[in-house]
Amino acid sequence: MLMRYKDVDTLKDDLMLGAGALAYFYRGLNTSSARRAIYHQYEHGRLPGAFKYGSLLAARKSTALAVMWAEEIKRLDAPTVQLMELRLQLNELAAALAECGGDQSDITSLRALLDATRESICVALKIRSRNHEAAANHANEAGAIGGR
Secondary structure, eight states, X not given: OOOOOOSHHHHHHHEEESHHHHHHHHXXXXXXXXXXXXXXXXXXXXXXXXXXXXXXXXXXXXXXXXXXXXXXXXXXXXXXXXXXXXXXXXXXXXXXXXXXXSSHHHHHXXXXXXXXXXXXXXXXXXXXXXXHHHHHHHHHHHHHHHTO
């Protein structure tokens, strides 16, 4: 997920301050037991992106989501990860197209997004092609062994 900080309000919205805010983000509720669980996770190093901000626990939503994304993709195969990245790029491209005003900086940004998306599609197609070739080779080998 890409976060763009165009103003201080956007950055402010990304920052979660206090165990209550973290409990709500990670657990969906702000109760005393959820806050205790947040402190426990932080003390044991199991709270993605959390840090001390003065006397409060804090985390940035974008960092927490990025850490979760990194953990999630470790367990996925390459084609699935590539398709997920492609979806994110297409969403980013759609948002940029909706915001595009037509000045040179907008056009340059759109060109970069289009290039990145094109590259992701090429990589996804290469992975897909390799997987199909591997499956065909495996089927041919299995047929050859069974035909002996």
